[in-house]
Amino acid sequence: GMRAAVPAEVQALQELRELVLERLSRIDKSEQGDWETLQRELRQWAAAPHRWPVYPHPISSEFGYREFRGSYGFHYGLDLAVMTGTKVRATKDGTVTVAGWRPGYGWVVEIAHEAGYSTLYAHNSSLKVRVGDKVKAGDVIALSGSSGNSTGPHLHYEIQLYGTPVDPLRYIDEG
Structure with missing residues (x-):
């Protein structure tokens, strides 16, 4: 019925709103600091990148410590x-x-985004954008490959917040 007609984005926003309202209901409004912190966190979350950069997206290596060719690194x-x-x-x-x-x-x-976020897409075979280009989420910016220090075809994807890499899996929220 009507439920099926609702776009995924709208549904996602509704779910986020329900989550927020649920969190708000547990906060004492007199604790103004908590209220402001939550609002700031929500703005930060809304500004973050939440999509996959490629489809399909089989993960070959996650964010964090790993062994690579016998040595250990981040x-x-x-x-x-x-x-x-x-x-x-x-x-x-x-x-x-x-x-x-x-x-x-x-x-x-x-790519530089708002609220201190940037994303990086590496080891491509060709690039479809130039410095200064404005892009929208979902725009094709490159074709993947195995350029640079790469053991085989893959996309290396980074999300940075004020220049510090963060775990992309904490941000991606689509299937």
């Missing part, structure tokens, strides 16, 4: 094992700040 992004030539999409509206070759990353795109 992996600052999410590796998604996709075939060369897979469309890489911006995960949030923003402005392209990097579009070119970077040692290690190969052909890379970086």
Whole structure:
């Protein structure tokens, strides 16, 4: 019936709203600090990138510590094992700040978003944007590949908040 006609975005917003209202109901309004903190957190969450950059998106390496060729190190992004030539999409509206070759990353795109967020998409085979381009979430910005320091075709995806990498899996909230 009517439920099926509701776009996923609207449903997601309704669910977020219900979650927020539920959280608000447990907060004493006299504790103004909590109220302001929650509002700030919500704005921050709303501004964050929540989409997958590629479809499908098989995860080959998660964010965090890992062993790589016998040595141990921190992996600052999410590796998604996709075939060369897979469309890489911006995960949030923003402005392209990097579009070119970077040692290690190969052909890379970086996008600045609002509220201190930026995203990075590495090891591409070709780039579809230039520095200064304005992009919308879902726009194709590159085709994936295996350029730079790469053991095989995949997309290395990073989300940074004020320049510090954060775990993309904590932010992605679509299936």
